[in-house]
Amino acid sequence: KDHRRAAPAASPGDEELRGAKVAFKMLISAFLCPGVSQSEYIAPCDCRREFICGFNGSAGTAIVTEQYAAMWTDGRYFLQASQQMDNNWTLMKMGLKETPSQEDWLISVLPENSKVGVDPWIIAADQWKNMSKALASAGHSLVAVQDNLIDAVWTDRPKRPSTQLRTLGLEYTGLSWQDKITSLRAKMTERKISWFVATALDEIAWLFNLRGADIEYNPVFFAYTIVGMNTIRFFVDLKRLSDPILRDHLQLDSPSKPELSIQTFPYESVYTELQAICAALGPKDKVWICDKASCSLTQVIPKAQRTPIPYTPLCLAKAVKNASEIQGMKMAHIKDAVALCELFAWLEKEVFSFLFFLKSQQKGFVGLSFPTISSVGPNGAIIHYRPLPETNRTLTMNEVYLIDSGAQYVDGTTDVTRTIHFGTPSAFEKECFTYVLKGHIAVSAAVFPNGTKGHLLDSFARAALWESGLDYLHGTGHGVGCFLNVHEGPCGISYKTFADEPLEAGMIVSDEPGYYEDGSFGIRLENVVLVVPAKPKYNYRNRGSLTFEPLTLVPIQVKMMNTEQLTQKERDWVNEYHRKCQEVVGAELERQGRKEALEWLVRETQPII
């Protein structure tokens, strides 16, 4: 962890790079270091890509050959990665036409009949398949390297965390874990599936109504679960299960029914247990496993009996929030709005670190849902910038200020971005802000048929920017968990079309278009929005319609808008949104006696004409 934070802009350690090169020189021609399968935020012990190249963004794959070291990441991270990596590394900018894919690049640089190594516990089964196929077509091969080569040179690698587990009651979850198991089994019966292997940490946390703190910002814990029709096997550091409240919650000592009895196993034994289960499979038994699970675990299941699925039934059930979860998410967003109103009211006094304190004062506060992104002027153009000592800038009156912050409350997870200016914004800053606002409204106010996939809404967020020749290089929205990961599948709003289940009422996504001018400023407007039924005039083929209801209720700075560039419809949207902010958050500020923040709120939510 120290390593991760210390000097990210400095060299990743030429020593270490050379060490790694020597380590695999004898074995293979290239070593692939992807992100961890199924995880976005990862524990320090898994930050191998950062260790080797210095880049600490949430997405990126490093490849080291004997001669080259290259790292692929997407538009959000171009600037950050180029600053964090030294010149041993080539930055591969994904999404640009001239950037080769990892496969094409490997084929172009490798000598004939090369072996490319990868840790099979880290690469997802579907990635393995695609990469392996592409390499094979050019005469190379992908090989599993059981002992990760980076670990071999990473002498001070941290331990895997094992934090205390917390149980969540029905008032938050709306559904007991027993009921969740029962409906999972019903889906298994329907599809003639005998076993289900759960590998995604947030799915396991959701299934058992448990939360942990193994991974910063994501309230999850390291575990595996294998569910059969009559058994439940739970793989976790057994030391964590001594708490009587937890034992009672999971009914470990007195299960209500035999088929709801949980057998516990050490975390590491999942491989051998799954092997044992597979050895006893009948010829017709089928096993469900997510196609994003690790290659290692996937390949334990004989191919004839393996049914890989892009989205597990847990992922799909978790995505559609129930009434208790929606209620919790609404509460969490009001609390977050209170904190932000307070912050903004105080911001002129430059009290940034006050934010954490303010959120922590709110009832049920657990921690942040991701590292707060707070940037001034040019730093805002690094899309996921976090303040670091050497680049930290003092807030001045003359720069655009972008703040992206979220929190985990016991009743919900938040994620909000606002862009504000304390002095006088330039004409270009206002122009760009207005395009971004138009895009935000176009998505938020869109009415669309049931069954529409999020990628079909992505261009709505960009049309105004496109019309002026501008754009932003990230998706428009991601799924948001309920006191779970702030980024979750299976839905989202992006120009990318994978990982995109149809939107349905009860799902929660973010709506966050932006514009980033390198070296100058960054703008982003983000609300978390709930998918709700819409009732337009007609109902074509009885399909029903959907729209979004903003859960985030924080004013959008009018000073940054060119209101005359907005249509009447857009102005109406802004006024209705601000009316609701004032009504809902105003009442809570009043209740909490936060006078200054309330005054700020009232001032910032005056209708525009």
Place this chain on the structure above:
Amino acid sequence: KDHRRAAPAASPGDEELRGAKVAFKMLISAFLCPGVSQSEYIAPCDCRREFICGFNGSAGTAIVTEQYAAMWTDGRYFLQASQQMDNNWTLMKMGLKETPSQEDWLISVLPENSKVGVDPWIIAADQWKNMSKALASAGHSLVAVQDNLIDAVWTDRPKRPSTQLRTLGLEYTGLSWQDKITSLRAKMTERKISWFVATALDEIAWLFNLRGADIEYNPVFFAYTIVGMNTIRFFVDLKRLSDPILRDHLQLDSPSKPELSIQTFPYESVYTELQAICAALGPKDKVWICDKASCSLTQVIPKAQRTPIPYTPLCLAKAVKNASEIQGMKMAHIKDAVALCELFAWLEKEVFSFLFFLKSQQKGFVGLSFPTISSVGPNGAIIHYRPLPETNRTLTMNEVYLIDSGAQYVDGTTDVTRTIHFGTPSAFEKECFTYVLKGHIAVSAAVFPNGTKGHLLDSFARAALWESGLDYLHGTGHGVGCFLNVHEGPCGISYKTFADEPLEAGMIVSDEPGYYEDGSFGIRLENVVLVVPAKPKYNYRNRGSLTFEPLTLVPIQVKMMNTEQLTQKERDWVNEYHRKCQEVVGAELERQGRKEALEWLVRETQPII
């Protein structure tokens, strides 16, 4: 052909269905009858699905089991298919949530360990792979049936056509076939490919600058081509190659260079020739073939040496029209507009068949590019309705009239749809027309970055309809060939994301949103539009921007618009479009001395306020 047109709404012949059932009863549990791979319009000898079930739409797959007969088609054809098929058949409405996929349906109805038969010359290699995998996962298998079971009962099956071939000069094609071969080989060298097997008829026609008339509306001919680095093998009915002009064009008797010498072979010998080529392949030789080519031909190539590609280099090169082709397309659209202006000016006199005559009077007219769709009132709601004797309605003053017509000219291919009313449209008809117009303009006027895929524009066409709870069940646009198929890949505008290469300047697509009210009326507005560079205010990351330029120049009926529902921007678009219609088509009408049509044009292109 007679069978195809005779009585499509009547039974497909219970006799025939029973015959087919008996034929495969001994062998397999189900027989799959997909459309022909890589072809939309097909020759009468290939209309097996229509023969067996009666439905003659351009897309649909029939599956017959011992107990059931079901046919899958998409939203465009729900109404038509339900009218054309008798109650032996179940209509499977693709795109509806409750409709099972073909694979899921087969798995649900088949007894264990069933064999599903399919003609390997008809099913595409990638379809075979997907279907085979899905069936295998449930214990069934997909088997190749070399003698098509439908042919066994189809006693009067027509012969494969062999029409005269026409050569196209440089003034139309802009590029000689020799240059096309040379740039194809350059791409092969770049990707280390030794052989390329061309199977798509329009790609072969484009490559050799030849056109035929084997398939109605599509000016193509049955052929295969295999290109190596030094040889060109052309498989075609050899009787067609006696014409001296053709022999000269292809340099059959005196090739300029040995590597540009074309060896000719009978059409049927492609299988054995490809076998011979493959037998002589070195271990590093790779063969390109489209993944939509037939399973039969694909599997001749050993798997290790086969490189299936979704889009061949010919498909990609053909999609981006060169200056001569764009010039030809513009000319063709002006001619079409002349014909349509004349038609509309005369329509009050109910002279429908006059249209063909009028188009045929235009210079370089070859034939239609698809069957003219002309419908009144409720018939308009059958999306691809063609007039048939029993359902033909007389034009009255009180119904919406939809006409979708296209032509093949020697310089280009057209496709235009207009919806007009000769009396007084209802408020609902005008409302829907206005939503469709808003969608049409939103796509046509969109500015978007280079590299954008068409599916990202599809929702622009629907937003206004969605907002009122309406929609249409087809894509928004398709690629258009240049004196080639009116529907061509690899680009388009659709909510579907497959078959969707990024749009680039020089590509030509249609923009055709619609609205269809079952049993009442149909509305569609279609222009063919050229992708052109746009020059917005800014140029983010130097990517460049694109927009569309309408090639179709036929007035849009103002009487059908609720102009007050249009934004100022939309009104400006309509006025500028009509100004251009009047300027360009007006000049041509004047030149041709078509006074009445000119008067009509001037009247219909008056600015709106």
